[in-house]
Amino acid sequence: MVIEWIRRALSGKTAPETMAALREQAARMPLLAGLNEAELSRLIELAAWVLRSKSFSGQDGVRLSARSCASVALQMALPAMNLGKAALSGWNDVVLYPSPFVARDIWMDGIGLQHESESVLIGQARQDGPVVLSLPDARASEQLDGWNVVIHEVAHKLDMLNGPANGSPPLHKGMQQAQWSRVWSRGYRLLCRMLDRGIDPGWLDPYAAENPAEFFAVLSEAFFELPHQLKLDSPELYEQLVLFYRQDPAARLPEPEAEPAQGPAF
Numbered sequence: 001m002v003i004e005w006i007r008r009a010l011s012g013k014t015a016p017e018t019m020a021a022l023r024e025q026a027a028r029m030p031l032l033a034g035l036n037e038a039e040l041s042r043l044i045e046l047a048a049w050v051l052r053s054k055s056f057s058g059q060d061g062v063r064l065s066a067r068s069c070a071s072v073a074l075q076m077a078l079p080a081m082n083l084g085k086a087a088l089s090g091w092n093d094v095v096l097y098p099s100p101f102v103a104r105d106i107w108m109d110g111i112g113l114q115h116e117s118e119s120v121l122i123g124q125a126r127q128d129g130p131v132v133l134s135l136p137d138a139r140a141s142e143q144l145d146g147w148n149v150v151i152h153e154v155a156h157k158l159d160m161l162n163g164p165a166n167g168s169p170p171l172h173k174g175m176q177q178a179q180w181s182r183v184w185s186r187g188y189r190l191l192c193r194m195l196d197r198g199i200d201p202g203w204l205d206p207y208a209a210e211n212p213a214e215f216f217a218v219l220s221e222a223f224f225e226l227p228h229q230l231k232l233d234s235p236e237l238y239e240q241l242v243l244f245y246r247q248d249p250a251a252r253l254p255e256p257e258a259e260p261a262q263g264p265a266f
Contacts, residue, residue, distance in 0.1 A: 039081065054092060059098075072138050083158075094130060096138070146229075151221050191215070
């Protein structure tokens with residue numbers, strides 16, 4: 001089994017049953033609604049590459065099923081669907097836990113003292129390491145509710161393609177760094193001011209105000225899951241994300257039946 005997997009990985013081929021599992025899983029996911037056949041085929045091919053090129057492992061007793069791996073791979077591939085394999089390069093492992101997990105971080109302060117802290121997380125993307133996810137939360141992210149831990153961590157990985165995550169990923173030809181910086185800085189400052197004044201940001205997760213890197217990751221979640229609300233309330237940010245991800249989810253996903261909650265007008 002392992003030898004066959006290595007052979008297929010080196011040859012760039014995916015087993016037919018894996019392709020079938022990806023296509024069946026994609027049909028079950030509201031997140032992927034509206035993709036045309038060409039887009040869906042491109043997404044599945046990229047997800048198959050993710051499964052071939054990344055090592056998926058379960059921790060603390062997690063038993064990985066074909067359906068679970070397909071779900072995670074499809075969600076990882078969605079932000080990079082029109083960016084290609086290079087967007088998901090530079091890391092090799094996907095680690096899945098049965099629940100939120102404890103992450104330990106070590107850092108040096110300004111005077112050279114070493115510190116260590118622990119956090120309970122549902123997802124983590126390390127610049128020098130894997131994407132780590134709580135499997136139940138990753139599976140719950142298939143829905144269109146504005147919250148997606150897989151897309152969130154992939155957004156961090158994209159942000160890290162040009163250094164530590166800071167909310168300023170490498171832009172494509174034709175995009176303007178000055179415009180990106182202006183739009184994102186203004187949006188982030190406005191959100192922070194709103195929260196400081198006790199104003200409810202509506203549909204937007206307040207965690208976006210943690211720092212500019214989290215602002216980019218949380219807005220990326222909203223871009224793929226609540227595109228109509230984001231486009232209505234923050235058209236400039238939405239347009240920057242359309243240019244960056246080379247996708248327009250608002251054009252393919254149905255508008256919500258309920259009146260959208262009032263959000264920030266960035």
